[in-house]
Amino acid sequence: xxxxxxxxxxxxxxxxxxxLITFTVSDRYATVVPVRGASMSPTFxxxxxxxxxxxxxxxKLCLDKFKFSHGDIVIFSSPSNFKETHIKRIxxxxxxxxxxxxxxxxxxxxxxxxxxxxxxxxxxxxxKSYGPVPLGLVxxxxxxxxxxxxxxxxxxxxxxxxxxxx
Amino acid sequence: MPFMxxxxxxxxxxxxxxxxxxxxxxxxxxxxFTGNYLCSPTHAYGPSMLPTLNIAGDVVLVEHVxxxxxxxxxxxxxxxxxxxxxxxxxxxxxxxxxxxxxxxxDPLNSEDSRIAVVPKGHVWIQGDNVYASRDSRHFxxxxxxxxRGKVFFRVWPPSSFGRLDN
Numbered sequence: 569x570x571x572x573x574x575x576x577x578x579x580x581x582x583x584x585x586x587x588l589i590t591f592t593v594s595d596r597y598a599t600v601v602p603v604r605g606a607s608m609s610p611t612f613x614x615x616x617x618x619x620x621x622x623x624x625x626x627x628k629l630c631l632d633k634f635k636f637s638h639g640d641i642v643i644f645s646s647p648s649n650f651k652e653t654h655i656k657r658i659x660x661x662x663x664x665x666x667x668x669x670x671x672x673x674x675x676x677x678x679x680x681x682x683x684x685x686x687x688x689x690x691x692x693x694x695x696k697s698y699g700p701v702p703l704g705l706v707x708x709x710x711x712x713x714x715x716x717x718x719x720x721x722x723x724x725x726x727x728x729x730x731x732x733x734x
Numbered sequence: 735m736p737f738m739x740x741x742x743x744x745x746x747x748x749x750x751x752x753x754x755x756x757x758x759x760x761x762x763x764x765x766x767f768t769g770n771y772l773c774s775p776t777h778a779y780g781p782s783m784l785p786t787l788n789i790a791g792d793v794v795l796v797e798h799v800x801x802x803x804x805x806x807x808x809x810x811x812x813x814x815x816x817x818x819x820x821x822x823x824x825x826x827x828x829x830x831x832x833x834x835x836x837x838x839x840d841p842l843n844s845e846d847s848r849i850a851v852v853p854k855g856h857v858w859i860q861g862d863n864v865y866a867s868r869d870s871r872h873f874x875x876x877x878x879x880x881x882r883g884k885v886f887f888r889v890w891p892p893s894s895f896g897r898l899d900n
Contacts, residue, residue: 592763634820645879648855680818704815704880
């Protein structure tokens with residue numbers, strides 16, 4: 569009787585510790601998340617209707633300084649629904665002027681914000697619809713694809729092809 | 735065999751060091767979890783929340799549970815990541831939620847009041863001291879995802895120790 573109670577207690581303690589460590593590491597250092605949807609195709613999920621979504625490695629150390637560069641792929645919680653997490657590419661950084669390649673407007677990104685767009689402009693909800701995104705919503709930067717095995721590799725921080733008008 | 739003795743001694747020292755660092759690491763994980771998911775102290779200063787919070791700086795407790803489950807509502811004091819600078823936190827009051835119409839006036843810029851509609855997934859935050867507060871009247875509604883926590887208890891100064899009501 570004592571023995572089983574001890575065992576249960578020990579297992580619970582172990583599980584709680586593992587949970588704590590997982591939370592801490594995935595919040596502060598790095599985590600792995602699945603990519604859903606085709607908004608970043610062909611960089612992620614190049615085949616539509618594939619059952620195997622890409623899993624990507626996300627590093628969190630960039631959140632200390634919030635220093636990003638052009639073309640970085642970031643995950644952030646959606647400005648229109650805090651429960652959703654989006655994955656997009658940074659097109660323009662805080663305080664920059666840039667040309668919106670969809671309607672040729674010249675825009676200035678406000679301080680503390682960035683302009684994000686999906687690689688697949690045709691099916692992507694991004695800054696085109698909700699405007700610049702505050703950097704405070706950014707949850708990490710994507711560096712590698714880790715699953716499926718044939719797609720393992722580092723992510724380039726350049727857009728695959730820059731179409732002049734799309 | 736003095737050599738074997740030596741090795742055994744080393745082993746026990748290494749094991750002890752490993753155990754100690756494991757305890758410290760666990761403790762840090764525990765701190766991270768409590769500070770990010772449950773409750774943490776913060777120092778709120780500046781004139782923007784007069785008369786609710788003092789100008790010299792109050793130490794308040796912030797709980798992080800309600801923002802995560804979407805239980806932040808009208809009149810709550812919240813800790814928000816500044817949309818203009820992700821490294822700064824603001825303490826403000828939620829005045830309106832998504833879909834609400836707010837009538838606000840900004841005595842520093844204009845005499846007459848203005849009307850704004852809070853978009854989906856956003857909140858309208860304002861300081862209690864409308865004369866000295868930079869808030870949604872300047873940078874517009876902020877995404878709900880920027881809310882870090884709900885301020886619910888004042889620890890310092892001791893004279894006003896106690897719950898903060900809405």
